[in-house]
Amino acid sequence: MDNYVEHALTKTKIVATVGPACDSYEGLQRLVTAGVDLFRLNFAHAQHDVLSRVVADVRRIAEELDRPVAFLADLSGPKIRLGELPEDGLEVGKDQRYTFVRQRTADSPPEHLDSTYPGLVDDLDVDDRVLLADGTVVMRVVETDADSATCIVEQPGLLRSRQGINLPNVKLSLPSLTDKDLEDLAWALENEIGFIGLSFVRDPEDIRDLRRRIDASGATHRPSIVAKIEKPEAVERLDDILAETDVVMVARGDLGVEVDIARVPAIQKRIIRKCNELRIPVITATQMLDSMQHSELPTRAEASDVANAVLDGSDAVMLSGETAIGKHPNRTVAMMSRIIHETEPLVVSRKELPLGFDRQKNTATEMTRSVTLGAIHAAERLGARLLAVTTRSGTTAAAVSELRSPIPVLALTDDPRTAQRLCVCWGVRPVVTDACTGSPHEIHDFIVRWGKAHGSVEAGDLIVIVATTDWSRPGKNVMLVEEVPNGTTT
Template identity: 45%
Template structure:
């Protein structure tokens, strides 16, 4: 593709992070590098479309690109979950006319109007009056009669169905586990290969999130678990799920079929609001710039959709087919980055945001108080930078959730923590900073900020750290996980 022959010029990234799905259109290292320089901070690997053998080269390429451009890049492995699909159909598909009759059969369809699915038990779990949705909800059929080996359906909304398309069953309680045997195997691979985030599809309860966490931890991984909200059951237990997960993805494709599409905008806003209350990052996904599969420009509605996600407080927006199989992945990333940057300007100057839930984010009460103070100080002093030294990333996340518009730089002695920051709104992870000593960090930040043009002599920088970072590290009154120091530094303007 011609766009990949362009020079690798890094653009200024929006505070709202961009997640891009890897696929045939962007799987080569040169292509990934351009997307990273165009605004991508997190790359998503969709396990519904390829297994570990096909995805491992993508992991290796992303890690190599990260080294080549000297910038942390995170990897999100998206487990397929219990997504039920149609079996094989004629290449041209089948047109389902309104009021036509079809049958869901357990196996071996023998007529043109007999359909088989990847979930053989589905016929046994349907009830009279259930609605069965095909092709992302564009075709719907009503269950009118049940037999031991089949269910008779009548078409309510006409359209074409094709092989392997997804099936949604709004309101139907299914016994299929959230984590299949294949998902379990993929989660183990993700943990062992060292990815940063693992997302769980079709979450229905916090227990399912805990189960995936156990799988990840038992394989010696610190990857964070992202719960995808795409079932009505998840909305009914939203606060419990948000409290248990490390982050949330609003998976609007399936959610917009599982619930009335008219409910979708308010559901999205509610999910974001609850994530704010619990200080959990939230990703908005599906069809954000869908027309850019083919077009070099989005529709006005799509541009507005991205802007509204930013205004609502999303930490990240995700591109799916736009980058995986679209014709213009770089342009899609650049467009999302531009929309986010323009929209974010309207938010500058607003009061910093505080948590509405006690112990949100699992922070020590001292750290939480210090973070609140640091954000207020940075805003009132018009600080050019806020720098946070964070071992686990929790303090960086807490600063991110305040939505302080002073640029936030995250430093850590752990590369894995820097990669977690790739999902945190407004936080730029910085490699090679001395994160273990506060005096050295101040000196390094002073020189670095002047060198890259983020600060000049006389400007102020707010640095958040812990007493364990002071010289000699003699203060043992609090655990090393507590951030109890805020330093306001006036830039000296010396460049090493």
């Protein structure tokens, strides 16, 4: 059996991509037990019927384990792919010429290529670079006309059918949401998925458009939007995008193709720092433990990559092919959890309480800020085992998350949607319970029962509680320090 660190002990959240390697009930259960907080549903490679079963299974597992687990519906976005090529691929040599056309026909010459985006030939200009097969093949446009764009190969390699095409700094006419994305979005809203991933974000209007469509759908569930930063345009307009989105993903796969790969580490650190400053949860993704798709152990560089993402300030780190199609999905999650566990003691606590989860709408009151800061200070000085926060919208719990305190945070809420949102916040363990609306004494009793049942506290431990005397009013006005008693509470 794989060894893993108990999930409650790690504060950086783990995102795992669902795929054939882990999508059975038993496989999903093993991943949740090993530490997965959020499952990524990749619409580029999965059908709705399969995803419906996965969602039902995970929700049942989460209920059985008494552990909130969220979902990220990752919309495919306007990904451009090559058309059909010979079964054994097409080897392109340096300085050879190939021409992109709107659509190949049966009698098209072998040097003609097409794509899933017929308008590609309209958007390409002379000297534009065309990157194929994850950037391993590079062409440059040397000539265009009304129906074609001729390129010369600058970096040779093998091309295969349906491989991705990246166009750094090319302004595409494609909308941010395709017809397929809209169908997938409707499914996600119907199934009350907590997070919607928007791929290939170029400017803040892309996020506003998605939000308008969610609002116009009539769905009572309002998911959080995850802006995937993977285009140079998004990096250039980062501040504007951060003003609109709920969550950010540093999507290093396409980002590393679209921009000079040497810039990616610095861009990653800049994005994470900006998100931390603005209290926007941030996920670092792509190839974190990539070699574990085939190997039982990661490389030293991969282990350092995960650790550095934690030290940079990531709220969550994500696995893609490692869990979706890899040979060792459970072992990979266990390894990521171990690396996080070893790294988190080095995370430096911050001293100023940010405004909250949604800095535009749900800002923390000054009373809440004062009470919460006092509670964190007391918990750290006294060596408390738990800091419990009652929260309706998630504002207070998310703000506490940003302080990166070494004290584990228990967020008590009566709203399952709030619990889902907090699944991506560093250091916060959400629990859905009506006890949060009761008196401080009732809240204390619930925390003691829950903590003992989950092995989080034992007799003699101190717990610090942030609560309110009036659940119907915003803000927190109670800080309580209690010792866990022997026996059971009533």
